[in-house]
Every structure is written in C-alpha cells, then in structure tokens.
Amino acid sequence: MSMLEVKDIYKKFGKIEVLKGIDFELQRGEVLSIIGSSGSGKTTLLRCLTYLETAEEGSVFVDGNCVFDAKSEKHVSSSEARIRQLNFGLVFQSFNLFPQYTVFDNVCLAPKLLAKEREDYRANKKAIFEEIEDNARKLIERVGMTSRIDMYPCQLSGGQQQRVAIARALALNPKILCFDEPTSALDPELTGEVLKVIRSLKDGDCTMVIVTHEMNFAREVSDKIIFMDEGVIAEQGSPDILLNPKTDRLKAFLNAFNQ
C-alpha cells in the first residue's frame, strides 16, 4: 500500500486555476522531488497537502486512510483537523522559527502542547516531558545544532535556522515530511549543510516530499521526480528523467536551468 496517495487535486485562487488535476503516489521511505518553473503551483500543492490551503477537488490518502476529501471537507471538526494535520510536517522556505524561544524550546514546544491531550498527562507529566526533551536533544544533535541549543533564532545563520526548523518538524514524528524550497533563502555556502541533513534523513526511512530548485540534489536524493508545469504534472518518473527528459517542456526547463 502506498504511503501517500494524491488523487486529482484542483485548486483555484479566484479565477486563476493553479492546480489542474494532480495525481501521484509515494511508497514508504521514498523521497519525491517536485521541480518546475516559478508559478507552476509547487508551493500551492504542498500547502494543499499540509492544510494551509483547501483544494476544491480531490482527495489525499496516507497509509490507506483518507486524510483529505474535498467533498466532505466542510464537516471536519477542528479537533479532527488537528489530528490529521500531524500526518504531515512542513519545512518552510523562510524557516518560521518562533523567535522568542531557544533552539531547544522551538523543538519541544509543539510536542509538549500536544502531550497535554494525552490521558496520562497529569499522572506522568514529568516522565512525558523528559521523554520529549530527550528526543529533542537527539534531533538537535542529528541536525548538528547541539552546540547552539540554548541560542535564539536571531543568533543563528539561515542554514542553522533551517536545520532547527527540520528538527522541529521531526519532533512530531510526521509520516510525511514536506520541504518547500528549503535552501532558496540561503547563501550558496549554507545550502550544503541543510542538504546534508535532508540527505541523512533519507537513511532514517523518512517519507519526504521536497520542492526544490537544486537539480543535482534532487537527482541524487530522490526516488521519484515530478516536473510541474502550469498546474499539471508534465512529466514524472525516476531521477533519470533529469538526464533524459522525454517531454519538450522538461527539456526546455532543464536547458534554461543549465545556462
């Protein structure tokens, strides 16, 4: 069974059709890269998956369970919405760390708030928090930020902030982790460190969807590539399509990219 199944997603902003029928599947532990020119709808697709936008049509399945269906969307209660939200993690282009919290607290905040809803919260608060904090320390180590664990976001470089944002997203253990151009806001010297972290996640059998303009990275890390153009998937397949594109549109896109 697929880990992620996206069926026929349509999304409009006013009169502009941004997504015109997006279908794809992803197996557990696979990495999908989405490429495409500016305005092709990549961000919108990720935002629809992570419930920041609501698609007008289509459905999404995670692990065989329906987590989004445009038809019944209005009847979803807010608590239900929050539960299914946790299927997805999202790393933003602009990091969006919480500025008033340290690296450590940024990573711990959401899990601690979530723990309050556990039935055994009152009885085991201490143990639960210790577990969350241990996990946070491990994640922070995994993204190489242990030496800056008590610093505030404004004291970190962009690359460091993005690594913390990755740890923060991982702390909720999402089934699918999405990245929206995680390195686009970074200087070239800093992209490497972030890509390295993402690469290392692949070994931890994390299912990931990555929107990126880093073609070499996409080719190396992905199991699957989707090329979007004007709201549709113009070509999809193994990373080899980046070397041997079949459609003219992808050819043109890659040519423009290499110049």
Added chain:
Amino acid sequence: MFWEVTLNLLKGFGVTCEVFALTLLFALPLGLIISFGSMSKFKPLKLICKVFVWCIRGTPLMLQMIVIYYGPGLVGKWAQGIENPGAIIAWLASWTVFDRFVAVLVAFIINYACYFSEIYRGGIEAIPVGQKEAGQVLGMKKSQLFFKVTLLQVIKRIVPPMSNEIITLVKDTSLARIIAVYEIIYAGERFIKAEGLIWPLFYTGAFYLIFCGVLTLLFGYIEKKLDYFRG
C-alpha cells in the same frame, strides 16, 4: 505653606492616580476585545467596531466626558416629560446624572480602549503569517497559537506605542478638571482663588514629571527585558 500645598496637591494627585490606574485596568482588556472585533471575519461586527473606534478617536476626549456626564440626565429629563410611559421609557426616565468620578472613568476607559485596540491590531497584524502557519502545521490549537506563539511577539511590538499612549494618559487625566473632579490641577487651582497663589498650580507640573519619569523608566526596562529576541 509649602507643606500645606504639597499635602493638598498629593490629595489631588491621589485622584489623578486613581483615574490613571482604573482606566488602564479596564481599558487594556477592553481594547483587546475591540481589536478582536475589528479584525473579525464577521462583517457586521467588524463594521460596528470600526465605526465606534472612528467616532471615539474622531472626537475630543473632553467632549466625550461632557456627553457622558450630562447625557444620561438629559435623556432622563426628556423621558420624564413623556406621558403614558412604556417600560422602556419608564426605565429611561430613571436615568440621572452620573457621579462625576464615574463619568470621567467611563469616558476615559472607552476612549483609551479604542486607542489601545488600534495599537493591538497593528501589533497583531504585523506578526508574519508564517508564524501562524508554522504553529498550525505543528498541530497547535488557535488558543495555543495565540498564547504561546503570537502574544509575546505582539507585546514586544506594542510596548513602544503603548508607552507613548500611557504617558499621554497621565497628562490627559487633567481633563477631569472640566467636570470638577478634584484631581491635582483642580487642587492647585484652588490656591489661586483661596489664597491668591499661582505657584501651587505650576508646582503640579513636578508631580506629572515624576510620574512620567517613573513610567518611562519602567517601559525602558520592559523593552530591555524583551530585547533578547528579534521579530
């Protein structure tokens, strides 16, 4: 003489402080409610709040005070003149003039709540939408988002404009003199009529200066406390 004047002024200053403190106590939360109203997605509520804020900010506080002080009495008089009163008219007829101090408080609270609401609104709307989205993606509830993520960032943003407004409030309390509330200006003025002394009135300035000085230090301290993060 100097001590006698000082004691008298202190008495007036006590009332000044009361107006100041009670206004803050009620206007700070009321302003937040109005700001939520004027940011509401429910159009009629939003419109009502906006028009209300416009009216209050568009007219002088002095006028508002006078209307609130004399208004209910006038309504009462008018209602008493009506024959065969229904339940509502009978109720209106029971309206009398507010207590002076209460009238001042009501006017100040409404007026400052409106100014505060605009400051809150500016502060809340200036928070990047990415903060809200990040919280939402992390499964936070709306209330958690507000209290754990947005609030402190809003506070940091609004401390400078709030300190301005609050220092203005200190001086605005002198308007209460208009409807003869015994605050410090009134206390100082009395010496002109009673003893032919003008300096007690000038002397009141020292009280304001000290009060505002303390507030300035306090807000400076708060600003510094919030300096550890940016954004």
